[in-house]
Amino acid sequence: MSKRTLNKVTVIRREAIPTLRSVIVDGKEHGLGLHKDFRRDPVLSQFIPDSTRLSMAWVHLEPGETLDAHEHPIETMIVMCAGQGRMFGDVTTELLEGDVVAIPRGCAHGFVGAGTHGYWALSIQFEARGLYERPDDALVSFKDESASQYEELLRRNDQYMEEHKSNAIFRFVESERVNDAAQRGRLIDTIQVWSGYFQKVIMSRMVFGRDERYLALARQHFAGEYGHDENLAASRHGKGTPVWDPLLEACSAWFASKMLSIDDAEKTVLVHLVLEGAATVFHRVAHPIMAKFNETDHFAVHDLADDGHLEMGLEVLKGLSPAAYARCLRIQKEGWDMLNALTARMAELAEAAG
Structure with missing residues (x-):
């Protein structure tokens, strides 16, 4: 069959295009999800002219399935056709149906399927053969993104901590x-x-943890934090007044409920980066101010300990998978949003008592 010699309209079903599920680069196998290069179908291969050298492929990732961060020596366009995904590498962002991603040569990028069904997208190259048209000579080099994603997690936390200082x-x-x-x-x-x-x-974190590395950390943290609520109450000599406020309760309960539904790495981010990070910046400011009233040692105790409690969670967050880092970045943002709502409400209630 010569090029473009079809004499009738022909429908090529997506499922009929041969599927490539992985590729070996530098001796290591990398999963691709489902990759369906149009030129691997005999009809489409004959129909697409060589003069344009346009290359197209269907790509699909299931929810949570990851295509590791990598680079291309050619430019690539990704058209999100259905579903949801997340992109990481040089840019970290959510991807939705209809989004178009322009990827210059040499730029690091990877993808994770998201939502209920992951995503289907078109991968398009304009100037050379398809990225995986020759699986044994793929136009791709994979990157070790673990270190950079870990640094991104810490960088964002530093930013969130700084922004928290403007809270009410x-x-x-x-x-x-x-x-x-x-x-x-x-x-x-x-x-x-x-x-x-x-x-x-x-307590919930320790009870419902599964991985021993994280459990050891949870036990260590628990030993340093247990009973601080009772110590605070005792130091006030009965001066406290019970507070009922729906927003205060809802924001506080959200953190406890998350210990039942997220994984160990996400719990570590929520407890150490978010809660201990917020406590570090707050008690550093509040301790010298509250100390002059000599009403409780709660602020002094936390000012001394919280900085170390933030750092004690960092080691277990190194070397996670791209999908795990994507989940950690998401819970980190959600946690800081809830924490800022919680502390702002505390300030509102305090002001209302005047």
């Missing part, structure tokens, strides 16, 4: 309002509520 709770403790005994007392009342929920977080 900082404005409250650094203002004259903190000198009002009623407002200051109400702030500590709300901290008492959160402290009780934090105990539930660290």
Whole structure:
């Protein structure tokens, strides 16, 4: 059959195009999900003219399935046709149906299937053969993205910690309002509520953990944090007033509930990077201010310990898979969003007591 000699309209079903599921590069096998290069179908191979050298392939990743970060020596366009995915590498972002990704040569990128069904996309090259048209000589070099994704997780956390300093709770403790005994007392009342929920977080994390590496960390953290809610209450000599507020309860309970539904790495991010990270920046500011009232040693104790509690969770977050880092980045953002809502509500309740 010569090029473009079809004499009638022909439909080529996607499932009929031969599938490539993995490729070996530098002696290592890399999963591709489903990769269906149009030129591997005899009809399409004859129909697509060589003069344009346009190369197209269907690509599919199931939810959670990962295509490792890699680079191409040629430019590539990805057209998201159905479903959802996530991209990582030089750019980390969500991908939705209809998105078009332009990838210059030499740029690192990888993909993870997301949503309920993962995604189907078209991979298009304009100037050379398809990336995997010759599986034994693929136009791709895979990268070790673990280190860079770990650094991205820490970089974002530093950014979130810095942004947290603009939260309303900082404005409250650094203002004259903190000198009002009623407002200051109400702030500590709300901290008492959160402290009780934090105990539930660290206990649930330890009870429902599965991997021994993470369990050892959870036990170590639990030993350093257990009973701080009772210590706070005792240090106030019965001066505390119970607080019921639906937003305070909902935000606090969210963290405890997550210990039942996310994996061990995500729990580590939520507990150490988010909660201990937030506590580190807050108690560093609040301790010298609250110390002058001599009402509780809660702020002094946490100012001393929280920095170390953040760092103790870092080692187990190294060397995760791209899919695991994608989940960690997602729970990190959600956690900081909830934490900022929680602390802003604490400030509102304290101000309302004046």
